Every structure is written in structure tokens, then in C-alpha cells.
Amino acid sequence: MAFRNIVIVGGGIVGLATAHELLKFHPNVSVVILEKEGAVGQHQTGNNSGVLHAGLYYKPGSAKARLAVTGLKEMIAFCEANHVAHQICGKLVVATDESERQRLQNLYERGQKNGLNGLQMLDRSAMVEIEPHVGGIAALRVPEEGIVDYLAVCQALVSRIEQFGGRIITDAKVTKLRPRSGGGWVIQSSQNDFEGDFVINCAGLHCDRVLESAGEKRETRIVPFRGEYYKIRPERQFLVRNLIYPVPDPEFPFLGVHFTRLIHGGIEAGPNAVLAFAREGYQKSDINLRDFFDSVTFPGLWRFLGKHKKMSWEEIKRSFSKQLFCAALQKLVPEIQVEDLEPGGAGVRAQAMSPEGTLIQDFAFVRGHNALHVLNAPSPAATASLAIGREIVHQIAEVF
Numbered sequence: 001m002a003f004r005n006i007v008i009v010g011g012g013i014v015g016l017a018t019a020h021e022l023l024k025f026h027p028n029v030s031v032v033i034l035e036k037e038g039a040v041g042q043h044q045t046g047n048n049s050g051v052l053h054a055g056l057y058y059k060p061g062s063a064k065a066r067l068a069v070t071g072l073k074e075m076i077a078f079c080e081a082n083h084v085a086h087q088i089c090g091k092l093v094v095a096t097d098e099s100e101r102q103r104l105q106n107l108y109e110r111g112q113k114n115g116l117n118g119l120q121m122l123d124r125s126a127m128v129e130i131e132p133h134v135g136g137i138a139a140l141r142v143p144e145e146g147i148v149d150y151l152a153v154c155q156a157l158v159s160r161i162e163q164f165g166g167r168i169i170t171d172a173k174v175t176k177l178r179p180r181s182g183g184g185w186v187i188q189s190s191q192n193d194f195e196g197d198f199v200i201n202c203a204g205l206h207c208d209r210v211l212e213s214a215g216e217k218r219e220t221r222i223v224p225f226r227g228e229y230y231k232i233r234p235e236r237q238f239l240v241r242n243l244i245y246p247v248p249d250p251e252f253p254f255l256g257v258h259f260t261r262l263i264h265g266g267i268e269a270g271p272n273a274v275l276a277f278a279r280e281g282y283q284k285s286d287i288n289l290r291d292f293f294d295s296v297t298f299p300g301l302w303r304f305l306g307k308h309k310k311m312s313w314e315e316i317k318r319s320f321s322k323q324l325f326c327a328a329l330q331k332l333v334p335e336i337q338v339e340d341l342e343p344g345g346a347g348v349r350a351q352a353m354s355p356e357g358t359l360i361q362d363f364a365f366v367r368g369h370n371a372l373h374v375l376n377a378p379s380p381a382a383t384a385s386l387a388i389g390r391e392i393v394h395q396i397a398e399v400f
Contacts (some may be wrong), residue, residue, distance in 0.1 A: 007196030011035025013045040013385045015088040015202035016157040021389035023164035031166040036173035041154035047347035049260040052146035053380035060113040063363040068252045071384030082156035088146035089245030094136035100247040118143040133239045135334045139311025147263045176216045205279040205350040229344035236340040303357025352376035
């Protein structure tokens with residue numbers, strides 16, 4: 001049976017890119033996106049640092065590695081075709097001492113396996129030619145990395161979707177999915193009920209709840225981690241030219257604080273990674289009792305914290321101490337001082353976690369009855385969004 005009416009839950013960049021790819025390859029399909037906010041891209045998409053990731057960090061052969069590498073090329077082409085501000089400026093991944101040198105070499109080899117072009121191992125003299133104020137003893141140059149305005153990407157996607165005949169309905173929070181007699185779904189929302197032959201769940205921070213409302217078992221859970229940023233005051237922004245990253249700690253599943261030049265000007269420093277008490281908790285004071293209870297009653301969270309006690313505590317301390325945050329940044333740029341840091345924004349990462357306390361590292365797609373659920377799409381999902389959308393089209397090819 002050919003499904004002609006598809007409803008996408010979630011108007012972040014992954015939901016929009018999925019609609020775009022569906023309509024591009026199947027122009028006779030009706031596609032409706034339901035977004036609970038008043039505009040698209042208001043959560044993970046609009047609160048990240050705007051980096052175009054080349055696919056350096058991800059396990060060779062994983063969906064993240066494959067889709068980031070192809071997705072970067074597609075995103076650059078899309079930005080060029082739609083006049084979206086972007087720049088391929090390159091980045092340095094910096095080894096700050098001898099203990100990190102071998103890990104840097106491992107990253108270089110991983111990047112080569114993933115198909116990245118132009119990777120270079122640099123000594124100290126070569127590093128400072130690119131970033132004159134950088135610290136450390138060695139670096140890996142990743143020339144394909146860049147920066148972009150992801151909200152502008154979203155607006156371009158909206159225009160393309162509407163040109164293709166798709167609909168985007170905002171202020172439509174999905175409250176329940178109900179099986180429809182004869183197949184398909186009735187999707188109840190805060191605005192109206194909608195009917196669809198097939199549902200694609202791109203709800204990001206709330207994707208596990210949408211999964212559960214569709215009658216599936218919620219085994220993994222979204223645990224929200226807030227990433228907090230500082231901005232470098234204008235007169236000190238000369239200390240960073242483009243992107244400066246640390247060598248990731250293999251014992252902790254986040255990248256660590258780094259420096260990012262923003263596409264419309266300015267330098268951002270961060271983020272850390274702390275448990276948020278609300279799935280949309282962009283401030284320390286934001287608490288949602290349902291979200292908080294959902295996290296603290298999940299055995300996986302306590303197993304995760306048990307495995308990463310020291311690093312979790314360090315992240316919490318950095319969240320409340322500007323001095324400690326600055327000390328972490330000084331490993332990359334020693335001249336940075338506390339007074340150089342101004343308050344910045346924050347984002348919340350929708351991180352899927354297993355009951356065993358393991359963070360799901362790869363993109364995760366779960367096929368349900370007349371539905372596909374995107375259950376883990378953190379960074380580099382924005383970079384890879386067009387490739388993810390096409391992957392979804394391939395995964396549900398038999399419904400057309």
C-alpha cells in the first residue's frame with residue numbers, strides 16, 4: 001500500500017531536512033510538519049554554536065561518520081545555492097601535553113578512515129602560524145570544518161518545502177498518537193487533529209515521549225545535558241581566529257570546552273556539560289518537575305554518574321565557577337583571562353541514554369508500525385541533516 005500522507009513531528013533542522021528530502025524524491029506525497037513552538041528551529045538547532053562538523057570524531061563505519069562526511073558536502077552546497085551565510089575556516093584540535101599526543105594521532109587516523117581530506121599533524125611552530133595565541137605542543141588541522149547560520153538554513157528549508165507543496169504548522173504541540181482504523185494515525189495536537197498514513201518522529205528533546213505515545217516501549221531515554229557558553233569580549237577576540245578544540249577525553253563522552261568563531265561575528269567559549277533539570281532548561285534555575293522526575297527515576301542516569309563521578313563533578317564546578325571555566329580555556333589559549341569572559345547563551349543536548357548508563361553514541365532510528373522514530377540525533381545532526389533526511393527516505397522506501 002502506498003502511503004501518501006506523511007506527518008513529521010518536530011520542526012527542528014532534522015525534521016525540516018527530512019521533509020525537504022521526502023518532497024524532493026517523492027513530489028506526489030503530502031507532507032505536514034507539526035512544530036510545537038511558534039517558529040522552527042527553536043531548541044537544539046537554534047542554540048548550538050553553528051559549527052559545520054567534518055566527521056573527525058566518530059567511529060569509522062558508524063552512521064554519524066558516514067552521514068557527517070556526506071552531509072557536510074550537501075550542507076555546503078545547499079548554503080551556496082540558497083545564499084546562506086557560511087564559511088569553511090578550518091579548526092585546530094590541540095594536544096596540551098605529552099599525554100594527549102597519542103590520542104591526537106589516533107584522531108588523525110580515525111579522520112583518514114572516515115574520508116576527511118587535507119588533515120595535517122602540526123608541530124608547535126606550524127600551529128602558531130594558524131592560531132598565534134594557541135597553547136599546546138601539537139595540533140591536528142582539520143581544514144574542512146566551518147561555521148554557518150543554522151537558523152538561516154532552517155528558513156531556506158522552509159521556503160523550499162513550501163515551494164514543493166509541503167506544510168509547516170507551528171504552535172501545534174503533539175499530545176497523542178492514536179492508531180487510525182484501517183491503518184495510519186490520528187495525531188492529536190494543541191491546535192487540531194491531523195491524520196497521516198505514516199509518522200516520522202523528529203521531536204528531538206521529546207522524541208522518546210512521542211515514541212511512547214505511539215505505543216512503543218521506551219527503553220532508552222532522553223536525558224538533557226545543558227551546555228553553557230561564555231562570549232569573549234570584543235577587544236580580546238583577536239586571541240582566536242577560527243575554531244580551537246581540545247583532544248577529547250576518552251573517559252568522558254563530551255568534547256570539552258573549546259573556542260568557536262561565530263558566522264555573524266564574535267567568539268564563543270564552551271560548552272561544559274551538566275545535567276539539566278528541564279528538557280528545555282537553558283538557565284540553571286529552569287526546573288520542570290516532570291522532566292526532572294523522568295531523569296532521576298531512570299536507573300541509567302545513576303549508572304552513568306557512577307561511571308563518570310570525577311568528570312561529572314568537574315563539569316558541575318565549572319558551571320558555578322567562572323575561574324575554573326577560564327582555567328579549562330587557558331589550556332587552549334593561555335592568554336585568556338577571567339575578565340575576558342562575558343555571559344553567553346546555553347543549549348540543551350537531547351542525549352539518548354541506555355538503561356545501563358551508556359550514552360548512545362550513534363544516530364538511532366527505530367522503526368515502528370507505520371512510523372519511524374529518530375531517537376538520537378545530537379551533534380553532528382545539524383551538519384548531517386540533509387543526509388539524515390535522505391537516510392530516512394531510504395529506510396522507508398517501501399511505503400511509497
